[in-house]
Amino acid sequence: MAQIPIITEASTTPSPKVITLRIARYNPQHDSNKKFMEFNIPYERWTTVLEAILEVKKYFDHSVAVRYSCRQATCGSCGMIINGKPRLACFTKISELNSNVVTVEPMNNFPVIRDLAVKFERLFNTHHKVKPYLIHDDSEITTDSKEFLQSPKELEKYIQFSNCIKCGLCNSACPTMATDSLFVGPQALAQAYRYVADSRDKGKDTRLKIIDESHGIWRCHFAGSCSQVCPKGVDPAMGIQLLRGYMLGFRS
Amino acid sequence: MRESIIMKIHYGTALAAVALVAVHILMRLTQGFSESLQYDSVIANYKFLPYAGMLEIILILLSIHGFNGLRVILLELKQGRTYEKAVSYGCVAAMIALITYGTRTIIMVNTGLGMM
Amino acid sequence: MTNQDEHKEGIGGMINPRRYGIERVAYLLMRLSGLGLLAYFIGHIYETSSILKGQIGWNEFLELTQTNEGHIILAIVIAMCVFHTVNGIRVMLGQGGVGVGKPARPDYPYIPASQNVRHKMGIYSAIILAAIAMMYGLAVMFGE
Numbered sequence: 001m002a003q004i005p006i007i008t009e010a011s012t013t014p015s016p017k018v019i020t021l022r023i024a025r026y027n028p029q030h031d032s033n034k035k036f037m038e039f040n041i042p043y044e045r046w047t048t049v050l051e052a053i054l055e056v057k058k059y060f061d062h063s064v065a066v067r068y069s070c071r072q073a074t075c076g077s078c079g080m081i082i083n084g085k086p087r088l089a090c091f092t093k094i095s096e097l098n099s100n101v102v103t104v105e106p107m108n109n110f111p112v113i114r115d116l117a118v119k120f121e122r123l124f125n126t127h128h129k130v131k132p133y134l135i136h137d138d139s140e141i142t143t144d145s146k147e148f149l150q151s152p153k154e155l156e157k158y159i160q161f162s163n164c165i166k167c168g169l170c171n172s173a174c175p176t177m178a179t180d181s182l183f184v185g186p187q188a189l190a191q192a193y194r195y196v197a198d199s200r201d202k203g204k205d206t207r208l209k210i211i212d213e214s215h216g217i218w219r220c221h222f223a224g225s226c227s228q229v230c231p232k233g234v235d236p237a238m239g240i241q242l243l244r245g246y247m248l249g250f251r252s
Numbered sequence: 253m254r255e256s257i258i259m260k261i262h263y264g265t266a267l268a269a270v271a272l273v274a275v276h277i278l279m280r281l282t283q284g285f286s287e288s289l290q291y292d293s294v295i296a297n298y299k300f301l302p303y304a305g306m307l308e309i310i311l312i313l314l315s316i317h318g319f320n321g322l323r324v325i326l327l328e329l330k331q332g333r334t335y336e337k338a339v340s341y342g343c344v345a346a347m348i349a350l351i352t353y354g355t356r357t358i359i360m361v362n363t364g365l366g367m368m
Numbered sequence: 369m370t371n372q373d374e375h376k377e378g379i380g381g382m383i384n385p386r387r388y389g390i391e392r393v394a395y396l397l398m399r400l401s402g403l404g405l406l407a408y409f410i411g412h413i414y415e416t417s418s419i420l421k422g423q424i425g426w427n428e429f430l431e432l433t434q435t436n437e438g439h440i441i442l443a444i445v446i447a448m449c450v451f452h453t454v455n456g457i458r459v460m461l462g463q464g465g466v467g468v469g470k471p472a473r474p475d476y477p478y479i480p481a482s483q484n485v486r487h488k489m490g491i492y493s494a495i496i497l498a499a500i501a502m503m504y505g506l507a508v509m510f511g512e
């Protein structure tokens with residue numbers, strides 16, 4: 001990969017700590033290979049990787065493409081590979097990486113739009129495929145019908161999985177997704193469990209049928225990388241195994 | 253066949269094979285490793301019908317489990333209708349070929365047919 | 369869409385065991401041991417068919433396998449077999465939802481319950497048992 005000369009921020013006040021931020025640059029429309037640009041960025045203990053990237057955009061190169069919005073790990077926009085692992089840039093402090101060089105690349109297993117921005121179509125399609133909504137005969141509440149009551153215990157069964165922010169880090173870390181273009185993926189499978197485990201939902205059989213195909217749930221081998229990178233504690237690996245428990249007869 | 257049924261067979265064959273392969277290995281160890289591999293000892297094993305039957309079951313179980321495992325790995329490596337069909341049918345064909353070849357050995361030694 | 373268009377990590381990413389802890393190492397070893405055992409199984413079916421050639425044919429084949437290289441290969445096969453069995457049982461139980469923890473409200477720092485000490489112990493046990501079995505196998509084969 002080509003290296004572009006280091007650009008140093010000379011005009012700013014000297015900072016006690018400086019890192020080298022390496023940003024992957026790639027435009028699939030006219031680049032054949034990914035290149036890295038390096039920038040020296042001052043940082044504080046609380047500076048996040050996203051802030052460092054925005055510093056680059058502000059002072060050095062505005063053309064760096066990055067998707068971000070909330071800056072507080074809620075919107076799931078700024079997923080990227082940071083020093084080799086999928087992480088949210090807004091949720092990763094430079095100081096906790098324990099490295100003088102921070103390399104940021106677009107997420108694996110997602111088509112690149114440009115630089116750090118990737119396409120989410122596949123993730124949204126697979127998410128949609130597992131019917132991520134309550135399926136119930138009387139889903140329309142009429143004036144004379146009762147609301148769907150649910151106990152705290154019933155809520156506990158799925159609340160963890162409803163924390164998913166669709167950032168795609170799990171799909172980026174998954175070893176099956178690394179080679180299988182048709183795999184449903186940990187994000188969608190965890191969401192399938194989220195609705196199957198919901199006491200108000202009646203769509204279990206429909207969902208189990210959808211994921212019971214050659215690139216469905218059985219292509220998960222419980223490597224657990226998805227859970228290790230999840231920034232919201234969703235633990236997709238747990239959801240997938242519990243979901244498979246229904247199919248193997250361990251759960252009813 | 254639904255993938256869940258295939259994978260249940262995959263798990264079932266694994267568990268059954270573990271038990272039977274353990275017996276197969278224990279037979280080698282209880283007789284003494286080198287002695288158990290002597291020609292007369294091996295022939296005696298094959299001629300003993302329950303043991304020959306067990307070998308046949310191990311052959312079938314491990315062939316199914318092994319080639320389905322290979323199918324799973326190959327399906328994950330590359331996708332495409334033609335490729336996936338080729339992998340699935342290829343693995344079934346290889347499984348049948350191996351079972352046939354192994355069964356031939358077991359039957360011929362057990363019955364003494366065609367032995368040199 | 370090509371691999372580059374999809375930006376898939378590819379086989380290199382799939383088999384890279386360094387980034388995600390012991391679970392990913394177990395995933396790789398499971399695949400490698402599975403493929404190795406299948407190769408050995410095919411070879412074993414072929415080699416045992418030499419019994420049909422009579423005592424001379426069988427002894428000729430036996431001489432080929434009763435070498436140092438043959439013993440070392442068989443020891444590796446024993447290790448692969450033990451690892452694949454023990455880890456396979458762990459994975460099978462995990463895939464049925466056994467020992468993967470219970471869903472609960474997640475708290476920071478979000479340590480995943482499914483990657484718990486029971487499964488890690490299972491993986492380490494599989495590796496240690498495989499090593500012990502391999503050493504026992506070597507002792508039996510080289511001891512005689």
